[in-house]
Structure formats: C-alpha cells, structure tokens
Amino acid sequence: MAWINATQRKRDSSGQRNICAACGHPGTGEDPLVITTDGFRVHLSDTTNPNSGFYGQQQA
Numbered sequence: 001m002a003w004i005n006a007t008q009r010k011r012d013s014s015g016q017r018n019i020c021a022a023c024g025h026p027g028t029g030e031d032p033l034v035i036t037t038d039g040f041r042v043h044l045s046d047t048t049n050p051n052s053g054f055y056g057q058q059q060a
C-alpha cells in the first residue's frame with residue numbers, strides 16, 4: 001500500500017488530489033499521477049524524466 005506524506009494528505013483533502021506536487025498540473029489518462037518515495041503525488045513522466053528531480057522515485 002502506498003505511503004502518502006502529511007503535506008500531500010492536506011493537499012488531497014483540499015481538492016488537490018489530482019494536482020501534481022512537482023509542476024502544479026493535473027494528472028491525465030496519458031500521464032497519471034504516481035506516488036514518490038517521499039510520499040508526494042507527481043506525474044508518471046516526472047519520475048521517468050532523467051532531467052526531473054523526481055526521476056526514479058516512484059514508489060513500488
């Protein structure tokens with residue numbers, strides 16, 4: 001089960017559940033949000049882009 005951090009939980013409860021914590025844009029069907037190893041929701045593409053600070057940090 002995915003671990004969500006306290007900051008992200010506040011974002012979730014304030015209507016930002018589908019807003020990327022990295023870039024501020026909503027998740028889409030083609031680029032859904034995933035959970036990082038430190039518990040934030042970011043785009044899948046933010047974890048697969050070598051130029052992103054979240055590269056390789058998707059939770060298993």
Ligand SMILES: [Zn+2]
Pocket residue numbers: 020021022023024025042043046
């Ligand atoms: Zn993003």
